[in-house]
Amino acid sequence: MFIFKTVKSIQNHLNKKQTRQKKIGFVPTMGALHEGHLSLLKQSLKENDLTVVSIFVNPTQFGDPEDLEKYPKPIESDIEKLEKYGCDLLFLPETKEVYPHNRVKKEINLRGLDKTMEGAHRPNHFAGVVGVVDRLLEIVQPDRLYMGQKDYQQFAIIKQFLRRTKSKTELIRIPIVREADGLAMSSRNIRLSDAGRKKAVIISQTLYQAREDSKTMTLTEVKQKALSHLKSNGMDVDYFEIADGDNLQSITTSEQSDTVIICTTVRIDGIRLLDNIIIKESH
Numbered sequence: 001m002f003i004f005k006t007v008k009s010i011q012n013h014l015n016k017k018q019t020r021q022k023k024i025g026f027v028p029t030m031g032a033l034h035e036g037h038l039s040l041l042k043q044s045l046k047e048n049d050l051t052v053v054s055i056f057v058n059p060t061q062f063g064d065p066e067d068l069e070k071y072p073k074p075i076e077s078d079i080e081k082l083e084k085y086g087c088d089l090l091f092l093p094e095t096k097e098v099y100p101h102n103r104v105k106k107e108i109n110l111r112g113l114d115k116t117m118e119g120a121h122r123p124n125h126f127a128g129v130v131g132v133v134d135r136l137l138e139i140v141q142p143d144r145l146y147m148g149q150k151d152y153q154q155f156a157i158i159k160q161f162l163r164r165t166k167s168k169t170e171l172i173r174i175p176i177v178r179e180a181d182g183l184a185m186s187s188r189n190i191r192l193s194d195a196g197r198k199k200a201v202i203i204s205q206t207l208y209q210a211r212e213d214s215k216t217m218t219l220t221e222v223k224q225k226a227l228s229h230l231k232s233n234g235m236d237v238d239y240f241e242i243a244d245g246d247n248l249q250s251i252t253t254s255e256q257s258d259t260v261i262i263c264t265t266v267r268i269d270g271i272r273l274l275d276n277i278i279i280k281e282s283h
């Protein structure tokens, strides 16, 4: 695996004639890699001639300096995992490479998709996410971009952004990879206490139950039941929303929506744990 730390060095490599003829898959991450990230990598390896993974803990998407400070950075073991799975190229830039001083910041209108759910709790978070993905795409210029359903709102926002900017990059969504008990894998899970880790199973259980309930109850009833279940189990719920999968607006009936998603974020031990489940999807 090649490791590049500067924009110039990775672009020199990618712009070689023999490389440009290849299909390039790209997996942007913030590191502390787990099976969730690696399933994106595996899919990209299957579908492309060359796969680029980036590891960059993007400061512009963190509102809370403590969260940024505490973000795990096990770079040696990340490199080992990427080597083991057969990643071709790792981009490991420093902040000054991603955000050079002379770079003009684009104003990107996210049309309200960034204001609901996560966005309501993390102002400017999605502007930071879109900014970094835009910059990384400019550097790597992949044919395909791989993102996880785990961060569904992020996926929906990037999907809209790529459509509006008429990007040639195709966006691929990869299902959520879970621990054996159902907890969605996340780099933040290692910060949970033993008791917190045990309690965290309730999040996915509630989502699975909500999906079942949606077959017989109204969405308003589903939401009320799930919320009272989470609260009666002592959960600190940031939000629990049933939303249209494209415009991310809260809905009370699924009839008008091609995709319906239930998204929640719960705090355990002060750590925000995101999870979601798709309850309707027409292809």
Ligand code: AMP
Pocket: 028, 029, 030, 031, 035, 036, 037, 039, 040, 146, 147, 148, 149, 150, 151, 174, 175, 176, 177, 178, 184, 185, 186, 187
């Ligand atoms: P992150 O390092 O948290 O920015 O995540 C990098 C990519 O991996 C994003 O597209 C995430 O949605 C995806 N991802 C993170 N956790 C999971 C998971 N448990 N299952 C599938 N994809 C995931």
